[in-house]
Amino acid sequence: MGIITPTNKTATTLTGLHLYHFSKSNCSMRVRITLEEKCVPWVSHHLDLHKAENITPEYFDIHPKGLVPTLVHDGVVIIESTDIIYYLDDAYTNPPLRPKNKLDQKKMLGWMRLAADHHIHVKTYMFANQIGKSMAKNESELNFYRQLQKNEELLEFHIENSLPEGLSKKRIAKAIKKLNNCFSRIERKLEEQEWTAGDAFSLSDITWIPLYVTLHSAKFPFENYPNIIRWKEAIWKRPSFQKAVLEWT
Numbered sequence: 001m002g003i004i005t006p007t008n009k010t011a012t013t014l015t016g017l018h019l020y021h022f023s024k025s026n027c028s029m030r031v032r033i034t035l036e037e038k039c040v041p042w043v044s045h046h047l048d049l050h051k052a053e054n055i056t057p058e059y060f061d062i063h064p065k066g067l068v069p070t071l072v073h074d075g076v077v078i079i080e081s082t083d084i085i086y087y088l089d090d091a092y093t094n095p096p097l098r099p100k101n102k103l104d105q106k107k108m109l110g111w112m113r114l115a116a117d118h119h120i121h122v123k124t125y126m127f128a129n130q131i132g133k134s135m136a137k138n139e140s141e142l143n144f145y146r147q148l149q150k151n152e153e154l155l156e157f158h159i160e161n162s163l164p165e166g167l168s169k170k171r172i173a174k175a176i177k178k179l180n181n182c183f184s185r186i187e188r189k190l191e192e193q194e195w196t197a198g199d200a201f202s203l204s205d206i207t208w209i210p211l212y213v214t215l216h217s218a219k220f221p222f223e224n225y226p227n228i229i230r231w232k233e234a235i236w237k238r239p240s241f242q243k244a245v246l247e248w249t
């Protein structure tokens with residue numbers, strides 16, 4: 001999605017870097033890590049998703065799906081976490097967060113796309129195992145949400161999560177299978193190389209590490225993935241990770 005034109009024109013008058021985000025959101029972590037890697041100052045607009053602070057007409061006028069993160073850079077509004085971090089790496093080239101050679105750059109983009117395609121399964125796993133009940137909406141909250149949310153997939157997801165029985169068993173089983181397939185692929189890659197896209201830390205690692213953080217907190221069985229554990233321990237030591245993730249969670 002990348003750069004958008006929001007209905008709310010006040011966002012376009014902001015100067016500097018402004019991030020609409022939530023402390024525990026994995027997509028927000030990606031952007032915070034990138035900002036810390038680049039050592040650029042930014043202004044925080046924290047929205048607590050557990051208090052539905054993103055479900056307001058004002059925020060839907062900035063982000064059409066009411067999701068975090070949204071980055072505003074000198075009035076330019078950017079959504080979709082993987083697009084945002086790619087944008088930031090173009091705007092602030094030092095240190096570079098993409099591999100030097102074209103082939104590894106292609107691999108990096110492939111891993112980023114894979115993560116974006118699996119977002120729904122991460123969300124399903126988290127809602128099924130950790131946050132579903134606290135995010136369930138009552139009838140009047142659902143009616144309010146229906147008025148704002150134009151995206152069918154998100155609407156359906158939140159309606160299903162708000163049923164007394166929660167998300168369907170079929171949806172949860174599919175998510176677990178898809179996530180295990182993905183992490184098995186990463187595990188195999190990390191057997192041959194230090195980082196997901198080659199021999200340098202890159203946007204691909206920044207895209208995937210928040211998924212480890214979030215899923216691990218919901219007891220995803222990472223003990224079956226020793227190379228992923230070695231990789232996450234290396235990232236844990238980076239000052240960017242400590243500032244962007246540990247200090248926010």
Ligand SMILES: N[C@@H](CCC(=O)N[C@@H](CS)C(=O)NCC(=O)O)C(=O)O
Nearest residue numbers: 025026027067068069080081082119
């Ligand atoms: N593809 C989007 C997904 C953004 C997303 O789903 N964000 C979650 C937090 S990680 C959110 O805002 N959820 C709120 C909701 O579902 O209402 C991205 O990468 O930015």
